[in-house]
Amino acid sequence: MLVKVLIGVAVVVVALTAYVATRPGEFSVSRSATFAAPAPAVFAQVNELRKWKAWSPWAKKDPQAKESFEGPAAGTGASMSWAGNQEVGEGRMTIVESRAAELVRFKLEFFKPFAATNTAVFEFRPEAQGTRVTWTMNGQNNFIGKAMCLFFDMDKMVGGDFEQGLAGIRQIVEAKS
Numbered sequence: 001m002l003v004k005v006l007i008g009v010a011v012v013v014v015a016l017t018a019y020v021a022t023r024p025g026e027f028s029v030s031r032s033a034t035f036a037a038p039a040p041a042v043f044a045q046v047n048e049l050r051k052w053k054a055w056s057p058w059a060k061k062d063p064q065a066k067e068s069f070e071g072p073a074a075g076t077g078a079s080m081s082w083a084g085n086q087e088v089g090e091g092r093m094t095i096v097e098s099r100a101a102e103l104v105r106f107k108l109e110f111f112k113p114f115a116a117t118n119t120a121v122f123e124f125r126p127e128a129q130g131t132r133v134t135w136t137m138n139g140q141n142n143f144i145g146k147a148m149c150l151f152f153d154m155d156k157m158v159g160g161d162f163e164q165g166l167a168g169i170r171q172i173v174e175a176k177s
Contacts, residue, residue, distance in 0.1 A: 029155050030136040031162035037173035039101035039124045039131040045169050046104045046122045047095070048074040055168030057161040062088040074098075089113050093120070101126075108137070133169070135162050 035042055045051050049069060053059045065084030071077040071094075079094040090112040097105035106120040118139035125132040137158060 026138065026140055028136060028138045029158045029162065030134060031159055031166060032132060032134040033163075033166040033170060034127060034130055034132045035170050035173055036130040037176070039126050041173045041176060042131045042133055042169060043101045043104070043122075043124050044074075045172060047078075047098055049078050049080040049093070049095070052080070055165055055172055057164035057168070058082075058084070058088050060164075061085070083112075086113060133166060135166060137162075 045055060050073070053067070059065070062084035065082050065088050068081045070079040070081070074095075075098040076095050079092060081092040082088065083090040089110060091108065091110040093106045093108050095104060096107050097103065101124055103124065104122045108116075108118040108120050110116045110118070116139060118137055120135070120137045123134045123136075125134075
């Protein structure tokens with residue numbers, strides 16, 4: 001009887017491992033919003049990392065998080081490190097590309113609670129009614145990441161935070177316009 005149970009468990013483990021291995025190796029989360037403000041005003045909120053605390057959803061999740069800044073005040077090379085509670089974790093983001101009122105690209109390095117390196121991009125597109133901003137994060141899923149995605153939907157986990165962040169930017173830039 002015990003042998004049959006062990007064989008059954010082994011079959012389930014092998015089947016689950018094979019299924020996890022077939023899951024997508026990449027993920028992407030994206031949200032967009034249109035603001036009644038010019039692209040340079042919106043761009044400035046993203047391109048200068050010290051301004052993030054005013055609108056970042058993670059700053060609200062842990063107002064006591066420690067932050068430090070390196071490099072230039074804004075643009076390519078600007079970097080911010082943080083260490084916060086379990087919801088915020090620990091990591092660093094560095095602007096690796098910045099094109100005025102067009103695009104800001106980040107390298108995101110997460111150290112805790114899980115190690116990962118992802119890319120985030122903000123794109124700014126002028127429209128008749130203001131500026132369309134698209135915030136996207138892309139990354140690779142290793143085997144553990146693929147297994148976690150069976151139980152946690154990255155789009156649902158991070159997408160709501162992106163929506164809150166975009167709403168925070170909206171409050172700031174539309175109040176100034």
